[in-house]
Amino acid sequence: MITWLICYTVLTRAGFTVKSAGVNLENETYAVCSRNTRILPDIPSLNTSHADSDILILPGGGPGAKTFCNSKTVLQLIRKYRESGKWVAFICAGTTALVASVSDAKDGSVGEKVRVTSHPSVKEEIVDAGWEYGEEGERVVVDGKVVTSRGPGTAMLFALTIVEEMLGREKMEEVKGPMICAERL
Amino acid sequence: MITWLICYTVLTRAGFTVKSAGVNLENETYAVCSRNTRILPDIPSLNTSHADSDILILPGGGPGAKTFCNSKTVLQLIRKYRESGKWVAFICAGTTALVASVSDAKDGSVGEKVRVTSHPSVKEEIVDAGWEYGEEGERVVVDGKVVTSRGPGTAMLFALTIVEEMLGREKMEEVKGPMICAERL
Ligand SMILES: [Cu+]
Numbered sequence: 515m516i517t518w519l520i521c522y523t524v525l526t527r528a529g530f531t532v533k534s535a536g537v538n539l540e541n542e543t544y545a546v547c548s549r550n551t552r553i554l555p556d557i558p559s560l561n562t563s564h565a566d567s568d569i570l571i572l573p574g575g576g577p578g579a580k581t582f583c584n585s586k587t588v589l590q591l592i593r594k595y596r597e598s599g600k601w602v603a604f605i606c607a608g609t610t611a612l613v614a615s616v617s618d619a620k621d622g623s624v625g626e627k628v629r630v631t632s633h634p635s636v637k638e639e640i641v642d643a644g645w646e647y648g649e650e651g652e653r654v655v656v657d658g659k660v661v662t663s664r665g666p667g668t669a670m671l672f673a674l675t676i677v678e679e680m681l682g683r684e685k686m687e688e689v690k691g692p693m694i695c696a697e698r699l
Numbered sequence: 700m701i702t703w704l705i706c707y708t709v710l711t712r713a714g715f716t717v718k719s720a721g722v723n724l725e726n727e728t729y730a731v732c733s734r735n736t737r738i739l740p741d742i743p744s745l746n747t748s749h750a751d752s753d754i755l756i757l758p759g760g761g762p763g764a765k766t767f768c769n770s771k772t773v774l775q776l777i778r779k780y781r782e783s784g785k786w787v788a789f790i791c792a793g794t795t796a797l798v799a800s801v802s803d804a805k806d807g808s809v810g811e812k813v814r815v816t817s818h819p820s821v822k823e824e825i826v827d828a829g830w831e832y833g834e835e836g837e838r839v840v841v842d843g844k845v846v847t848s849r850g851p852g853t854a855m856l857f858a859l860t861i862v863e864e865m866l867g868r869e870k871m872e873e874v875k876g877p878m879i880c881a882e883r884l
Contacts, residue, residue, distance in 0.1 A: 519704050519736065524849070525733040534736075544729075544739055551704065551713040551719075554729055554737040578709070633879070653879070666708070667880030670852060694838070695852030695880045 515547035516666040517573035517605045524673035525571075527689045528681055533567070535560035537585050538696040546625045547575065562587055569601035569676065572608040573669075576635070579607035583614040590615075596625045596659070601680060605672050606633045612660070613643050633665050640693040653699070671699035701730035701851040702758035702790045709858035710756075712874045713866055718752070720745035722770050732760065735880070745771055750779045754786035754861065757793040758854075761820070764792035768799040775800075781810045786865060788846040790857050791818045797845070798828050813842040818850050838884070856884035 518534065524674045525532045535557035536545050555562065570591060572582055582588045589695050592615035604612050609632035616625050631648035632640055642648050648655040653668040655661070656674045661679065663672035670693075678686035703719065710717045720742035721730050728738045742749065753775060757767055767773045777800035780787050790799050794817035801810050816833035817825055826832050833840040838853040839860045840846070846864065848857035855878075864873035 516701075516704055516708055519701055520851075522736055523701055523734045532734070537810050549708045549717075550741075551707055552739040554739070556735075633877075635877075653881075665877065665879035666705075667855060667875075667878040671881075690852075692818075692820075693852040694848065694850035696838075696856075698883060699881050 515549065515551050515553070515573075515575065516647055517575075517669040517672070518547075518553075520669040521571050521573060521603075521605075521676070524670070525691075526691060527537060527676040527693075530568075534556055535564060535566075537581050537588060543675065547578070560585075560587055560591070560652040563593060565598075567600075569603060569680065570595045571603045571676070572605075572611050574606050574608040574611070576607050579610050579636070582608065582611035588615075589618055593625050599659065600665070601659045601676070603628070603663075603672070603676055604632070605663040605669060606665050607636045608632075609640060609662050610636050612662070613640055613645060614692065616673050617643060628660045629655055630657065630660065630662040631664055632662060637665075648692045668699075670695055674699065700736050700738070700756075700760060701733065702760075702793075702854040702857070703732075703738075705854040706756050706758060706788075706790075706858045706861070709855070709862065709874060709878075712878075713862045713870055715753075717744055718749075720749060722766050722773060726879065732763070744774055745770075745776070747775050747779070750776060750783075752785075752866065754788060755780045756788045756861070757790075757796050759791050759793040759796070761792050764795050767793065767796035774803055775798075778810050780803060784844065786844045786846065786883070788848075788857070788861055789815070789817070790818070790848040790854060791850050792821045793817075794825060794847050795821050797847070798825050798830060802828060814840055815842070815847040816840045817847060817848055849852045853884075855880055859884065 534555040536555040544554050554645050627645050629646040654663045719740040721740040729739045814831040839848045
């Protein structure tokens, strides 16, 4: 939820039109997130037609990440984005959805394994699935057009890295300034 | 909104029962926050009976802070909390509500001016109102039971400082660990 929100606001500040989308919401209008915070996504239900953005970002939260991993729509969208040479980004346990998108692919479009990071709690399953994993100190890993990161405390760096990779350093600095970030994120 | 959410989740992780409350919501059920994110507060409408928590935290967002400053309920609650020797905390433009709670007091209960910080964009009005203001590099200022901080990028330090002040360093470190924070927040 922190990771989602930081991405949402940082990318909006950078000039992106950001749309949040629900995945299998129990309630039709709002998502119940970690710590029982509740948000109303811009798109109530993600479907595979939502493939026209420049980047697909999956946050999460253990339970949220499980929902992603179990959603054929999410896994298919990840493959679609990667096939079209678009950016994909995962933070916290969200990286497990990227792994699942490759492991569970039955439609021929698999997607390459890349170098990633994630929340430490899911490192083992990612490494076991044969993915190259970043060093302890790497708070964000960029490999090709795949950006991954570790947890709520790395979300600001994650979001700013996405801005820098996609729009350049100058735009990133412009967005970072008014937020009064720590010197070393 | 980032500041709100980081406080909400960090304090919940620390074991607090956190309740978010709406202030003059245009819609009855949800708050439209910065960047058009929408959240459902736990308490739809704050009123002066909500004075039994251990701490009152006001985030904000320019428009949110203006709403706080114009709400007699908010200003009265700030005074109530301070009178009862409870904690109050303000981040970003939220500090202007603390200033207003003293400037606009007409009920005898004024509250002392303390040393504070805020988002740089509202520094001038705070200094003009006669409040002592923290140095540039002070990302969080604690004076008595008043905690203030600067912006989205200092929200994690702000929330963890509240945890440390109220529950001690050990609890703070316990909460901080799994979030993978930067070394120097
Ligand atoms: Cu702000």
